[in-house]
Amino acid sequence: MELFQLSRANDVRDAIAAGAASPTAQHGAQVRFLAGGTTLLDLMKLNVEHPGRVVDISRLPLNDVEATPDGGVKIGATVRNADLAMHPLIRDRYAVLSQALLSGASAQLRNMATTGGNLLQRTRCVYFRDTAMPCNKRTPGAGCAAIGGFNRTMAILGTSDACIASNPSDMNVALTALDATIHIEGIRGSRHIAIDDFFLLPGATPQRETVLEPGDLITHVTLPPLPEGSNSLYLKLRDRASYEFALASAAVVIKVVDGRMAHARVALGGVGTKPWHSREAEAALHDAVPDAATFARAADAALAGARPQSQNGFKVELARRCLVHALTQATRTA
Structure with missing residues (x-):
């Protein structure tokens, strides 16, 4: 692991300013946000991710789950996966999301992983984590070792000649079926994006996985009410x-x-x-x-x-x- 600077954001605007400090903040990666750290720290240890600065956002007030006036639910970006899975609003109204969360990782990781972090966990394969092997996602233009190598666990939908890695998340599959909306604060202000439009296909640029830009911070996710009787x-x-x-x-x-x-x-x-x-x-x-x-x-x-x-x-x-x-x-x- 390389040396990096660790700081703590005092509020959302502070986090956005820190995240926007480098033009390559999203992928490349001078600045990274830290909440649970269950994926980021692992990739840093493997020298796959090597940010110069890590901004701790774990103490920002983004950890609530609450009903919305239209009968839906608002989920804060730093809500832990375990807490979200067991929350009465989720268990009673959105069983598919609770089931997906409880099927992911281990109990220890679910106690640390967050909603925003799960949305942003890297689409990856064994070659992405092995810096001795070529990977277009890690180093654009290097090639994809998986196409001619071990590809048993890879994707069969949405692939390209540049990348065939499968998205690993369980939570995000459930959020997709629930028509979730991702709410973002950034240097351009607030915006919200349907989950279908949030993730990008690899195409010729597999290193870019979402529509987020430098400084963008996911603040919460909203789910619409499900049809009665569904x-x-x-x-x-x-x-x-x-x-x-x-x-x-x-x-x-x-x-x-x-x-x-x-x-x-x-x-x-x-x-x-x-x-x-x-x-x-x-x-x-x-x-x-x-x-x-x-x-x-x-x-x-x-x-x-x-x-x-x-x-x-x-x-x-x-x-x-x-x-x-x-x-x-x-x-x-x-």
């Missing part, structure tokens, strides 16, 4: 039962009215370069009878654009079965 569920398939990223996961929100699906939201994890919102699956589900044939059509639609690599072709069928089972379970209890 049911939500998160299903995660992985190699082992704890402390493991998903090989495939599915977050679904379903409402059945008079034997047909009046509302459907579908997001996939473990298979995309970003949390994967499947509008194709939603279109197949809309106003359809919730049965095995419908779920199979939706799953086929969700995976139609898959581009598997040499070792991860199994993910196509695994993700397909994961989504079918999640939809089956969600409609069974709806």
Whole structure:
């Protein structure tokens, strides 16, 4: 680990000013915000991240979960994953988010990791963490070792010739199915971004993963109210039962009215370069009878654009079965 300067932000404006101090503050990386540190410190130890300055934002007043006037919920950026998963507003209204959080990492990490940090955890693979190997995400133009190397756990949706790493988050898959909005303060003032627009596909610039600019600070996330009578569920398939990223996961929100699906939201994890919102699956589900044939059509639609690599072709069928089972379970209890 290289030497760096550590400072503490006194308020949001102080944090923004510190974060904007370098034109390369987002990726490259002279300044980094520190909340839980469960990913940042690990990458710093590996010399993958080497900021000259780390700004501690853990004491900013951004750790509340509260109902909004429209019946939704506001989640502060520094709310710990464990606290969010067990909060009554989340458990009662947004079961899919609670389930996703509890399936992630370990209890110890969930006690430290934050909402904002989870949104910003790097999309990564084994080669990203190994500085002896080429990685376009770490060093643009260096090449992607995963394409011709070990790629069993990589993405099959949203990949490019520059990067095939899969987004590791469980929380973000659930937030995608819940139509979350990300609220940001920056040097240009306040703005809010739908989660679908927050994450970027790798394309030719895999080092840029979100729309954040230098100095931008996530302050909170809002969730709209779910349709009355809807049911939500998160299903995660992985190699082992704890402390493991998903090989495939599915977050679904379903409402059945008079034997047909009046509302459907579908997001996939473990298979995309970003949390994967499947509008194709939603279109197949809309106003359809919730049965095995419908779920199979939706799953086929969700995976139609898959581009598997040499070792991860199994993910196509695994993700397909994961989504079918999640939809089956969600409609069974709806």
